[in-house]
Amino acid sequence: MAYPLKFTYDNCLDSAVGSEGIARADLDAGQCAEAVRAFRGRVDSGAIGFPNLPEEKATASAIAEFANDLRPELDHVCVVGIGGSALGACALDVAMRGPHPVQLSNANGKPNGKSRAARPQLVVLDNVDPGFVAAALERMNPKRTAVVVIAKSGSTAESLATFLIVREWLVAALGKRNRERIIAVTDPKKGDLLAVAKAEKYPLFFVPPNVGGRFSVLCPVGLVPAALIGLDIAKLLRGARDANAVCWSEKLAQNPALTAAAVHHALDTRRRKKIEIVYAYSSYLWGAAFWYRQLWAESLGKRVNRKGEVVETGQTPVAALGVTDQHSQSQLYMEGPRDKMITFWDVEKQRVELRIPKEFSKLDSFGYLGGKSLGQLFHAELVATEAAFTEAGRPNCRWTLPRVDEHSIGALFQTLEFQTAFAGELYGVDAFDQPGVELSKKLTYGLLGRKGYEEYAKKLKAGAE
Numbered sequence: 281m282a283y284p285l286k287f288t289y290d291n292c293l294d295s296a297v298g299s300e301g302i303a304r305a306d307l308d309a310g311q312c313a314e315a316v317r318a319f320r321g322r323v324d325s326g327a328i329g330f331p332n333l334p335e336e337k338a339t340a341s342a343i344a345e346f347a348n349d350l351r352p353e354l355d356h357v358c359v360v361g362i363g364g365s366a367l368g369a370c371a372l373d374v375a376m377r378g379p380h381p382v383q384l385s386n387a388n389g390k391p392n393g394k395s396r397a398a399r400p401q402l403v404v405l406d407n408v409d410p411g412f413v414a415a416a417l418e419r420m421n422p423k424r425t426a427v428v429v430i431a432k433s434g435s436t437a438e439s440l441a442t443f444l445i446v447r448e449w450l451v452a453a454l455g456k457r458n459r460e461r462i463i464a465v466t467d468p469k470k471g472d473l474l475a476v477a478k479a480e481k482y483p484l485f486f487v488p489p490n491v492g493g494r495f496s497v498l499c500p501v502g503l504v505p506a507a508l509i510g511l512d513i514a515k516l517l518r519g520a521r522d523a524n525a526v527c528w529s530e531k532l533a534q535n536p537a538l539t540a541a542a543v544h545h546a547l548d549t550r551r552r553k554k555i556e557i558v559y560a561y562s563s564y565l566w567g568a569a570f571w572y573r574q575l576w577a578e579s580l581g582k583r584v585n586r587k588g589e590v591v592e593t594g595q596t597p598v599a600a601l602g603v604t605d606q607h608s609q610s611q612l613y614m615e616g617p618r619d620k621m622i623t624f625w626d627v628e629k630q631r632v633e634l635r636i637p638k639e640f641s642k643l644d645s646f647g648y649l650g651g652k653s654l655g656q657l658f659h660a661e662l663v664a665t666e667a668a669f670t671e672a673g674r675p676n677c678r679w680t681l682p683r684v685d686e687h688s689i690g691a692l693f694q695t696l697e698f699q700t701a702f703a704g705e706l707y708g709v710d711a712f713d714q715p716g717v718e719l720s721k722k723l724t725y726g727l728l729g730r731k732g733y734e735e736y737a738k739k740l741k742a743g744a745e
Contacts, residue, residue, distance in 0.1 A: 283522045284688045285695060287536035289543045289677040291666065292621065297673045300618055306550055307542040313530040315705035316538060320528065328712060329490035330697055331527075333498040334520035334690075340503060340513050343485065347507035354400040356420045357508045360446055361430035361501075362438045364493025365465075366406035367571040368502035368693075373402040374567030375689045376511050399510035400426075405446070408438045413445060422453035428463045428505050432487045432496070434471015437724060443473075465500045492712050494575045495697050498690070512686045519690025527698040537698035540677070544621070544699075545706040547675055548595055553621040556595045557613060560625040561602035561662045564684040569599040569625070572696055579700045579711040586708055593707045595621075603661045610665065614672050622669055622676040626662060629683045630655045 294301035322328045359369050377399075403416050427446050431439045450458040464477035468486035477484050485500035496502065498520055503513045529535040532542065547553040556576065560569045581594030600609050602624075613620055636657075638650030649657070669676045681688045704711025726736030 281518065281522060281687055283526050284519065284682050284691050285523075285536060286680040287540050287677065288680070289539065291670045292543055292547060292675040292677050296670055297675050300551060300673045301675050302543070302546045302550055306546040307532060307539070309532055311706065312532055312538050312542050312702070315541070315702045316528065316530045316535070318705050319701050326490060328701070329488045330492075330495040330498070331524060331694075333488075333491065334517045334524060334694065336499070337517070339485075339500065340517055343500060343503050343507050344513060346483065347504070347510075350426060351400060351508060351510060353424065354426050354508065355424040356426075357400045357402050357505055358416070358420060358425055358427045358446065359402065359404045359406075359430065359505050360427060360439055360443045361404070362406045362436060363574060364496050365430035365432065365436075365439065365501055366404050367494075367567075367574055368497030369402065369505040370404050370406075371497070371567035371571040371693075372502055372506045372511060372516075372689065373509060375564050375684055376686065377509075379563050379566050400508060402505060402509050405442050406438075408441060413442060417446070417449055422450050422461075425450075426461050426463060426508060428465060428508070429473065430465040430501055431471070431473050432467055432493055432501075434466045434473035434475075437721070437728070440473065463504060465504055494578055495712070497571065497693050515686035516690035519687040519692075520694035522687075523691040523694035523698070527695060537695045538702050540679075540695075540699045541702035541706060543677060544595065545703055547621045548593075551675070552619060553675060554595055555620040556597050557600050557609075557620055557622045558597055558625065559600045559602050559605070559622055559665075561658065562625065562627045562630075562681075562684060563601070564631070565625050565627070565681075566599070566601055568689070568692065569601075571693075573597045573599055575696060575700050578714050578717075580703055580707060580709065581716065582707075582709040583716065584709075586710060591707075591709070593709055602665070603658065606661065606665055613674060614668065618674070620674065622674060624662060624666060624676060624678040626659075626678055626680045627682075627684055628680060630658070631684065 290296055292301055294303055319328070323331050359366055361369075403420060405413055405416055407413075427443075427450065429439065429443045429446075447458065447462065450461055454461065459480050459482060462480070463483045463485065464473055465485045465487060466473045466477065467489060468474075469489070474484075476482075485504055487496055487499055487501055491499055493501070498517060503516075506516065507513050523537075526535055527537045529538070532539050544556065558569045558572055560566055576595065576597045583590060583592055585591045585593070613622060634654045636649045636652050636654065640646040641650050666676055666678070679692070681692065701711055722733055722736045723740055725733035726738075727740060729737070
């Protein structure tokens with residue numbers, strides 16, 4: 281299959297939005313080509329691994345076979361993880377089944393209707409809010425639930441704490457058979473989760489050491505949950521491979537990921553567009569918008585560049601849902617501070633269509649709607665919103681998917697990861713570390729009495745006095 285996505289950015293140009301836009305000449309072809317070469321060097325050295333994930337066909341086959349055997353026994357798949365260990369699975373689930381999947385079991389854990397023949401429902405425990413976790417456990421039947429605990433480091437406090445609670449819940453219902461329903465996804469060589477998984481003989485899948493959490497959706501981190509709920513992970517990887525075929529080009533006109541990175545970088549550095557609004561005009565893409573928030577924010581929000589100079593880079597990504605947020609956020613984007621760019625996510629072919637009845641047609645507010653489809657209204661609102669932003673001098677671009685399926689979603693994920701990697705090269709920062717989140721982790725360990733972190737507890741105590 282061919283690469284399915286289209287990226288257009290005419291409404292980011294000064295010819296469309298005046299002085300708030302950039303010139304085509306601001307997209308430095310030479311600098312962009314060098315960004316591709318620099319990133320390729322990191323991949324070829326083995327330092328960065330996500331571009332190679334679509335070629336891991338043996339791993340995908342093993343996951344699919346494992347999932348096919350277990351799936352008939354399940355009503356729920358419970359993912360225990362946080363950040364990159366959870367957002368990808370959520371995005372895949374929402375993309376393929378929508379943001380409000382049909383409940384497969386009732387409050388007592390008993391199947392509803394034909395749920396045994398349906399795909400299991402995904403439940404993601406990505407927060408340690410006790411009420412959230414307790415409510416999720418009440419929804420699920422432990423005898424028909426598989427738990428996927430995901431932590432690349434093997435030591436993530438939130439994931440391990442939740443895992444211990446969920447494991448106790450499984451043990452109470454299944455006894456020693458709990459081991460058959462817990463799947464671990466972690467580093468292949470180190471970490472306490474790996475040690476526990478081996479001791480308990482849990483099924484194990486590994487996160488490649490050179491793949492960071494926010495770039496891990498197309499490795500077992502995302503593929504294991506996706507396969508267990510019945511998604512076609514082979515198609516997902518095929519879409520990513522099709523993205524690879526275009527995303528390695530050094531020519532701007534042939535590489536949409538590179539073009540998008542250059543447009544974002546130029547609008548930020550030349551026009552001070554420090555906020556990106558990701559306007560998803562599909563409820564099926566809402567989960568992907570949240571996944572992208574982490575990818576863009578954590579990769580590019582850096583205090584220092586690779587030379588050690590203080591730069592404090594990065595755009596703030598904000599997720600918006602079309603058309604819902606036209607009635608909650610667009611007023612700010614139209615008339616508020618000129619510090620934003622808007623990226624629309626559009627889908628050409630809706631998965632379903634609903635015809636608007638020709639009722640009350642003598643009344644003007646009803647008459648013009650009758651006989652049209654909701655999809656027509658939906659797309660018209662996107663086009664109108666795009667035009668309004670452009671007329672107001674607000675730079676905007678658009679990603680277009682032909683439809684939301686595994687192939688296009690695989691291509692979207694891989695393309696946006698390439699876009700992020702190229703942007704890191706253009707900014708001169710390391711897009712693959714996250715030093716800014718380490719201090720809060722260490723302070724948390726200190727507060728909870730973890731050995732080796734006593735100094736952080738003292739620091740907090742001193743600050744409170």
